[in-house]
Each structure stands twice: as C-alpha cells, then as structure tokens.
Amino acid sequence: MLSRVAxxxxxxxxxxxxxxxxxxxxxxxFHSLLDAKVQDSEDAxxxxxxxxxxxxxxxxxxxxxxxxxxxxxxLWHPENPSAVTTCIRLARENARCxxxxxxxxxxxxxxxxxxxxxxxxxxxxxxxxxEFFDQIRQGSQAFQGITNExxxxxxxxxxxxxxxxxxxxxxxxxxxxxxxGAVNVLSDGPEVSLxxxxxxxxxxxxxxxxxxxxxxxxxxxxEFLLFSQxxxxxVSYCLQRALRSVNLIFGDVPTQRHLRSPQxxxxxxxxxxxxxxxxxxxxxxxxPYLDKLLxxxxxxxxxxxxxxxxxxxxxxxxxxxQQSQQQ
Amino acid sequence: MSEPVSxxxxxxxxxxxxxxxFDEMFSRGVEPRPHYQQLYNRLIDMTVEAFxxxxxxxxxxxxxxxxxxxxxxxxxxxxxxxxxxxDLIPRIIPAAEWSLLEKGLxxxxxxxxxxxFDIYHEQRILKDKIxxxxxxxxxxxxxxxMMGVNVPKNVYVHITGTDLVxxxxxxxxxxxxxxxxxxxxxxxxxxxxxxxxxxxxxxxSYGVRAIEHYxxxxxxxxxxxxxxxxxxxxVVLLTPGIYNSAYFEHAFLARQMGIEIVEGRDLVxxxxxxxxxxxxxxxxxxxxxxxxxxxxxxxxxxxxxxMLGCAGLFNAWRAGNVTIANAVGTGVADDKAVYSYVPKMxxxxxxxxxILDNVPTYxxxxxxxxxxxxxxxxxxxxxxxxxxxxxxxxxGPQASKAELELFTDLIRANPRNFIAQPIVRLSRHPTxxxxxxxxxxxxxxxxxxxxxxxxxxxxxxxRVALRSxxxxxxxxxxxxxxxxxxLNE
Numbered sequence: 001m002l003s004r005v006a007x008x009x010x011x012x013x014x015x016x017x018x019x020x021x022x023x024x025x026x027x028x029x030f031h032s033l034l035d036a037k038v039q040d041s042e043d044a045x046x047x048x049x050x051x052x053x054x055x056x057x058x059x060x061x062x063x064x065x066x067x068x069x070x071x072x073x074x075l076w077h078p079e080n081p082s083a084v085t086t087c088i089r090l091a092r093e094n095a096r097c098x099x100x101x102x103x104x105x106x107x108x109x110x111x112x113x114x115x116x117x118x119x120x121x122x123x124x125x126x127x128x129x130x131e132f133f134d135q136i137r138q139g140s141q142a143f144q145g146i147t148n149e150x151x152x153x154x155x156x157x158x159x160x161x162x163x164x165x166x167x168x169x170x171x172x173x174x175x176x177x178x179x180x181g182a183v184n185v186l187s188d189g190p191e192v193s194l195x196x197x198x199x200x201x202x203x204x205x206x207x208x209x210x211x212x213x214x215x216x217x218x219x220x221x222x223e224f225l226l227f228s229q230x231x232x233x234x235v236s237y238c239l240q241r242a243l244r245s246v247n248l249i250f251g252d253v254p255t256q257r258h259l260r261s262p263q264x265x266x267x268x269x270x271x272x273x274x275x276x277x278x279x280x281x282x283x284x285x286x287x288p289y290l291d292k293l294l295x296x297x298x299x300x301x302x303x304x305x306x307x308x309x310x311x312x313x314x315x316x317x318x319x320x321x322q323q324s325q326q327q
Numbered sequence: 328m329s330e331p332v333s334x335x336x337x338x339x340x341x342x343x344x345x346x347x348x349f350d351e352m353f354s355r356g357v358e359p360r361p362h363y364q365q366l367y368n369r370l371i372d373m374t375v376e377a378f379x380x381x382x383x384x385x386x387x388x389x390x391x392x393x394x395x396x397x398x399x400x401x402x403x404x405x406x407x408x409x410x411x412x413x414d415l416i417p418r419i420i421p422a423a424e425w426s427l428l429e430k431g432l433x434x435x436x437x438x439x440x441x442x443x444f445d446i447y448h449e450q451r452i453l454k455d456k457i458x459x460x461x462x463x464x465x466x467x468x469x470x471x472x473m474m475g476v477n478v479p480k481n482v483y484v485h486i487t488g489t490d491l492v493x494x495x496x497x498x499x500x501x502x503x504x505x506x507x508x509x510x511x512x513x514x515x516x517x518x519x520x521x522x523x524x525x526x527x528x529x530x531x532s533y534g535v536r537a538i539e540h541y542x543x544x545x546x547x548x549x550x551x552x553x554x555x556x557x558x559x560x561x562v563v564l565l566t567p568g569i570y571n572s573a574y575f576e577h578a579f580l581a582r583q584m585g586i587e588i589v590e591g592r593d594l595v596x597x598x599x600x601x602x603x604x605x606x607x608x609x610x611x612x613x614x615x616x617x618x619x620x621x622x623x624x625x626x627x628x629x630x631x632x633x634m635l636g637c638a639g640l641f642n643a644w645r646a647g648n649v650t651i652a653n654a655v656g657t658g659v660a661d662d663k664a665v666y667s668y669v670p671k672m673x674x675x676x677x678x679x680x681x682i683l684d685n686v687p688t689y690x691x692x693x694x695x696x697x698x699x700x701x702x703x704x705x706x707x708x709x710x711x712x713x714x715x716x717x718x719x720x721x722x723g724p725q726a727s728k729a730e731l732e733l734f735t736d737l738i739r740a741n742p743r744n745f746i747a748q749p750i751v752r753l754s755r756h757p758t759x760x761x762x763x764x765x766x767x768x769x770x771x772x773x774x775x776x777x778x779x780x781x782x783x784x785x786x787x788x789x790r791v792a793l794r795s796x797x798x799x800x801x802x803x804x805x806x807x808x809x810x811x812x813x814l815n816e
Contacts, residue, residue, distance in 0.1 A: 002593050003604045097569050100582035155606065249606065308606045 005098050006159045007309035012094035012102075013163030016110070019087035020140035021171040022074055025051055027133045028201045033067065035194055045070045047182055051174045052082055071129065076122070084136060088117045103150035106143065113139040158245040162304070165245070169238035170297055175202045176225050176235075177290040183218045184286075196221050203233045222286065223278035235293070236273045243270050249308075261303045269296050339370050339378055339764050340757075349497045349754040350766055351418060362421045362814060369529050370416070375762055381525045382415055382759065412807030413518055414758045415525060418769060418789040419533075425785055425813045428491065428499060431682030432773060433781045434673060436487050439504060439660050440777060441676040443483040446659060447473045457675050458668050462692070465743050466665060467713045468507075468658025470621065472628060476645055478654050479552040480778065485616075485652040486545070487775040488512075488787075492686070493754035500686045500751065502770065504669070506661040507653060508618050511808075512774050513576035515788040516541060516583075518810040534815040536785040541774070542583035545616075548778035552650050553613045560613035563587045563603065565594070567619045567635045577618050591619075596639030599646040614650045615640075621655050663712040663746045664690050686751055691742040700747040701738065704731050707747040709738070720799075724750065756809070758791050768792045771811065785813035 029048055045065035049058045052074070061079060062069040076085040092114040095107055116135060125132040144164065151157050179199035186192050196216055200206040205224065208231045213220050228234035243266045253259055259267070281289045345353045352363045359367035370378075420428075445452050446463060447470075453460045463469055488509025490502040519538055523530055546562065553560030566577040568590050581588035587603065595602050595609065602609035617624065623633040628641035643649045659665065667688040670681040689696040689707075700707060704723050711719035721734045738745045755766035773787030789809040792799055799806065 001606050002587060002589060003606055004590065004593050006606045093569075096574075099575075099578035100588050 001101075001155050001159075003309050005101055005156070007305070008094045008098045009101060009156055009159040010163040010304075010309075012091050012098070012110075013160040014167040015087040015091035015094065016140050016143050017164045017167040018082060018171070019084045019091065020137055021168065022052065022082065022084050022087070023133050023136045023140075024204065025171075025175065025202050026071060026074055027130065027137070028198050029070075030067070030129060030133075031201070032194065032198045041066070047178045049073070050178045051171070053174065054080060054082065071126075075125070085117050088114055088136075098156075101156050103146070105146050105150040109139070109143050109146050113143070155249055158248050159308075162242050162245040162249070165238040165242040166297065166301065168233055169235050169242070170294070172203055172225055172233055172235050172238065173290050173293055173297070175199060176222055177287060177294075180218060180222055180286050192218070199225075205231060205233060219278055219282065222281070226281070227273065227276070227278065236270075239266065239270050239273060242266060246304075260307055262300060262307050265296070265300045265303050269293070269300065339373055339375060339759070340367075341763055343757060343764050344766065346755070346766060347495065348752055348766065348768075349493055349495050351493075351754055351756040351769070362419050365533060366417065366419065366529065369526075370757075370764070378415070378759065385413060385415060385521045385525050411514055412793055413514075413521060414791055414793075414807050414809045415522070416757050416759060416764065417522060417526075417810040417812045418756055418771075419812045419814065420786065422814050422816050427682065428773070429783055429785075431499075432487075432489055432775050432783060434677065434679060434682050435489065435501065435504070435669065436484065436775045436777055436781060438669065438673040438676050439487070439506065440481065440483055442672045443654075443657055443660055444481050445676075447483075447656065448475065452672065452675055455675070457671050458665070462664060462668075462743075463659060466659045466662045468621065468656065468662060470656035470659070472641065472645075473654070473656040477647075479554060479556075479650055482552055482777050483654040484657050484660075485548055485552060485654075485777055487777070488772045489775060491683070491771045491773070492751050495752040495754075497754065499683060501669070501683050502686055502751070503663065503666060504661045505772075506657040507620060509772070509774065510573045510576055510618075511772060511788045511790075512541060513579040514808050515774070515786070515811070516579075518788075518808060522810040530812075533812060535812040536815055538784040538786055541784045542580060544776055544782055544784065545580070546584040546586070548776040548782070549614050549616055549650075549652055551778035552652065554647050554650055557613055561611065562614040562616060563589045563612050565589055565591070565615050565617040565619060567623070571618075573618065580616075586616075591623075591634065591636045594637035594640065596637055596643050599639075599643045599648050601637065601640055601643045601649045612649060614652065616652050621658065624651070624655065658713075663688075663710050664692065664743065665712075667746065686748045689747045691738050691745040691747065697738065697742055700745075701735060704735065704747075706750070708750055709734055709745055709747045712744055712746060722750070753792075756789075756791065758793070758807075758809070760793065768797065769809070786811035 025048060029044065033044060042065040045067065046055075048070055049055050049065065054073075057080060058065075058070075058073055061077060062073060073080055073083070075083060077083050078086075080086065088110075092110050095102060095110045099107055113136075116139070120132065147157070147160055151160075176199070179195065179202070183192055183195045183199070186195065193216055196218060197206060199221060200209050203225055208228075209216075209221065209224050213224065224231065225234055227236045229237055229240065231237055243263070246262050246266055250260060250263065345355070345357050352359055352367065354360055442452065450460075450463075452458050453463060484506045486509060488505040488511065490505065491499050492502045493499055515538065549562045550560055553562075562584070563586055564577055564581040564584075566574060566588055568574065571577070578588055589603055593603050594612070595604060597609075601612045601615070603612055619635050622630040623635040625636045625638060625641040626633045627638045629636075640649070640651075641655070644651050644655070660669075667685060667690060670685055673679055673681045689700050691697040691700055700709065704721075705726065707723045709721040709723070714720070721730060723731070726734075734745075753768040753770065756769045757764040758767035758769075759765075760767065769789050769791045771787050771789050773783055776782050789811045790806050791809055793807045
C-alpha cells in the first residue's frame, strides 16, 4: 500500500481515538464536580490539561483553570492542535485523502460526525455538554465498529488498528500518571475512592475492573490499567494488539533477526510489560516508570514513521535495494 | 392522456411554459412526447410537497456521501463544499436517437485519434493543405516533445467527453470535444443511484439502459493500452490531490475500478521506469490514468514549478515503459479553432460524411471571418480557444458595451485565440426551480472510451443551467445535472 495512504489511515484513526479519549476525560471530570467535595477549581481542572500535556499552551491562552476555560480549550480552541473539534476535522480531512481506501460507510460516518461538530452551536453544547459528549463518544465508537464490520481486514485495516491502539495506550498511560499522583497525596477516605473511580471511568474501565477485583485501591487499579491482557483500554492489551498489527503488516519473517525496527521497539516494550509485576513498578516509583514508557512509545512512533511513511528521496543505495525489493 | 400542461391542480407542472425553444418533454402542441408520457403522468399527479420530500432525501445522501465540489477563495481555510445541484427530473433519450449519436461519436473520436497520430508523425493533413499549419503549430497545446513517439495501439485520446447540444429544431450538434481530462462522469453514475432510490418504480417500468459498468469499461480500456501488451498491468489514477475540485470524482473512480489513487509525490521515476512508494518498497506502474494537465505532469519536461507531477515520468513514457492516458498533447485537437476542422478530418481520414454536425464556427484568424465576427459581435458567442468551464467567453446579446469593446480589442490583438459561433438556442427541459418546474437549458456530455475498441455507456451527463434563462451549464457557473435515461427500445 502507498506510504502516504498508510500514514493517512494511521493518523485518521489516531485522531478519532484522541477525540473520544479527550471527551471521556472531560465527561468524567464534569461528573466528579457534582460530588460536593470537588470544587470547580484549579485543583480539579489542572490535571486534565496535564493529561494532554498541553499546559504551556493552555496558560498562554487562559488565566485560570476552571470548567469553562478547560472545556473551551479542549473542545474547540483554535490554537489547541488536540482540541476535540480539531481532531474530528483532521480525522475527516485524513479520511477524505484516502476516501477510496476506506469503506463508504466509514466515510459517511466520519463526515456526519464532522458536520455535527461543525454545525453545533457552542452555547447549545455548553448548556447540555453531556449530550454533546455522548454524541462524540458514540460517534467515535461507532466509527471503530463500522471500520471493523465494513472494511477488509487487510493492511489498511491494520494501520487503522495500529493508530488506534497506540493513541489509546498513550492516553491510558497519561491518565494513570496524573490520576495516580493525585490519589497518592490523599489520606485514606472516601475521597480516594472517588478519585479511583474517576480514574477508571476515564478509561471506561470501572465496570470491567469491578468484575475482576472487588477491592478498590490504587495498586489494583494501576495494575489493571497497565497490565490487563483482556481490557481493551489497558496499556498491555493495546500494545499487544499494536504488535499484532505490526507483525501482520510485515507478514512472516524467517527469523527474529529479520525483524524491522518497529517490531523490535514494540516487542521490547511488550515483553517488559508482560514480565513486570505492579510491585516492580511501584518500587521504582510510578511516575519515572510511566515517563520512560511514554518516551518509549514516542520513539516507537518515530520508528513507524521512518519505516512505513518515509517519503524522502531515495538514497544512493537505491538501485541495489530496488532490485531486492522487486524480487 | 392529452391533459393540457397548464393544469389547474397544484401540481409541479402548474403553469409550465413551453416556449419557442425545443422542449425535450413537450412537442409544440404541449403534448408530452411519447417517450416522456409515463414520466409526465407521474409528475402531473405529484404534489410539490411529495416531490420536495424526495428531493430532500437525495440532497442529504449526496452531502453525507461527500458528493460535493469545493469552492475556494473565501476566507475559510477549509474551503466551502457545495453539493453539485442534482435535478430529479430525468432526461430521456429514445433508443433510435441514441444509436445515431453513438455512431456519430465513435466516428468522431476515431477521426480525432487519427488526426493526433498524424500531427505527431507525418503531418499529412497539413501537407495536403486541409488544415493550415500555423493553426497547429500555434496551438497552445501542441507538444513538440510528442513528435515521432509511438503510443500503444496508436490511441492518444482514451477518454473523451463530447458536449452535445440541440438547437430549436431539436437537431444535435457537437459544441466541443474535451480531449484532455474530461470530468463529470462520477455525477453521471451517482445521479443514477439517486434516481434509482427516489423513483424506483418509475425507473423500473421505463426500461432504461444500464450505465453502472462504466468504471469496468474504463479499467478495461486502460488495461488494453498497457506497454508491451502486458496482460496484467498495474494501473493507477494520478490526482492533483484532495484540494482539487474534482477530487471526489478521482477517488470515486479509483475505488470503483479497484486501483490505487496516487499523487505525484507517491511516484518516483528511476531509469525510465515509474514506481509507487509503498509500505513494502517501490512497486512498478504500467498505466497512469492522469487527471492533471500536461504542464504539471513532469517538472523535468514541462513546467518546472509543478509540484503535482513526477520528475522523469515523461522520459519513462517516451521509453515506452508506461502509458499515460490521455496521452500528452491531445489538447491540440480540442483547441476550439482546430475543432472547426473536425468535419474535414472525418472526411480526410475516414472518407465518410460526418454523422454529427459542428456548430457553425468563425475563426478570427481568417481575415474575412474576423470582419464578420467584429461587425456582428452582439449576435455571437465569442470563445477563447483554450478556455473551458465557461470562462473567457462573451455572450454577445447579453454583453455590455464595455465588454463588447474589450473583446473587440482582444480579438484584434490576438485573432488566433478567438472563435465565434451563432448563439445556439439550446433545448430546454422541465427542471425543478423555486417550487415548480421551469424549462431550463440543457446539454449532454457522453463519455467515449477508446482502447482496443471504442465504447460508450448509453447516455452521459446531462447538465442543466439552473438560472432561469441562462445558457451556461458548467458546474462552476451555477449549473446542475440530471440523470440521463437511454431507453432499451
């Protein structure tokens, strides 16, 4: 498949996923505010911006952290490249570039989502944010479902899956990082439970967590969100799926020595996650570990882009490599 | 069944006027023509509300499917997407009428291909003084680079979109041949889908010839002209990219044909072969269905500023390693001045009489004809020979004094660049505008495919001028389109 097309599909998928993730994080925070102890204050909203990693950009544009400024920033601020509306516009723009690669149903759906967001009056969304959030979340989930059901599960599909799972893993790691830090400064009490529930809900994980662990504490929650092999938003699960996509994209290789760099980078991360226990992570402290994991994911992104999407002029060794590729 | 058109019921047909233009649906006595009778019966019973509901459904599905064209120039970075207006009243062509058109179009395209071959080889038609040489060598789209190069099966124009019009007697004329990269065929296909959804029963009972196989025919045509008779060639569609106003069509056709749509930056030429850059390395390409113009194809051979093409493409083509469809340099034959010689080409190359007539055309480059043009400017349509899309045109009777003066100067300064034609009183067709049907002017663009053989899917794109009284049907000038039904019998 064309490098440009693979690139575009991958980003289309990441943007759809990003729009959903940010929307969910916002929704959960709005819900938490309803509990009396949480104030509409900097403490309640700064972590949300910390998750997206856009604090400098935020403070450049807004004076204080509150429900209004943060949701304004995350939903439609023109200078925020990860604003939900921007993500949906870019997802649709990418889809438009590869209109012929995706199914008509996918295109119609992403188009519908785009028109929904574009034509929405901000005042209306501000009055009933939940309905608006729900539409985005459902729109994104439906998009993934439609993708699954209407598109051939070939190389193009795997690039979409790769984008989705890497974006999701990235967001889950960030949510754990910020929320876990917030929980740890609290003394035991109902406040801790509320924070943990919010952390799980930010990953749609509350019900799934409840089904397999009755005891709600920060260690179990972190363990679940990092290591679960069954829950679709757990870091481990996402990266295993991403690895599967990368392997399918390359096809079989005769030995491990023939692996390409994204396979190696991702395989290393997956192995480490697979053999670690939560206590190993806690021993070296959560934040430094997650930081390392995030930079590993960033490097992986660079390797993927170099290997599949690189549209640089061919190097002088072109001729020999050309012949081998044609065989 | 001979109800008068000005029925008192509040139907769509209320106070429809048949003027002295040729009306496709009604004969002079305001009787529906036999092949329109069934449609007429359906419309006369239909309320405006019922019709509007169907119209709304069709519009929404067009928007969600992204069947839009983009208008740029305003302040939005995203551009404005408009639905290409679609009119639900189909245009109907009886079988016998179509079969004549089909013969005429095949004859014309055959002669045009022979002409282009001749121009880029021996130039017999110039030596035999049928066409003045300076007309050809002065043509903007004449490409010296093409001299002496052979193309597979001697086909230069693989896809033609010929614009046909009817005058007030109902006779068909060729208005122009689009031999570079004619667009609009996706609207033809999508209009049909919309009609099938909204008027299923009527469609079924009418016996309309299918057009859905067009993409397959196009692919077969492209495959049949692959270099060296390659039985399993790789075909790609080369687009300028998503910001091109016809991008929807490019993507649509590529998807329907199951071929890759590529941009210039996806291609790389090396040692006279063209490849695509893929996730698994470079893959060779055999046939390029290009939707970019000659100048943009290859910065090494043509415009060095082009970012849309692929450096080295033209040499790969000259080496016979890749086919470009349509070939480079076909524009020499759709120059509007050269157009006036097509009937002579048909006689010269095929020794046949032309089946389809040209619109009478005066060339400003000939002294006598120029004088005629200049003294009758307010009665003629003046066209610049290389413009399309309704640009660079003067419609004499509607022009202001200043415009007439401007064109007088332009014609005197560069006579080769202008032709003039009498105003064709284009036929009209009932079309929905502001709550009822009006007679609006239409034309017809059939798409002719030429490879191993020449084939035409029945019908084509009927374009309609959606401004009352307007004679310009181009989409960029506020035109719309209709489904075109060619009947089985």
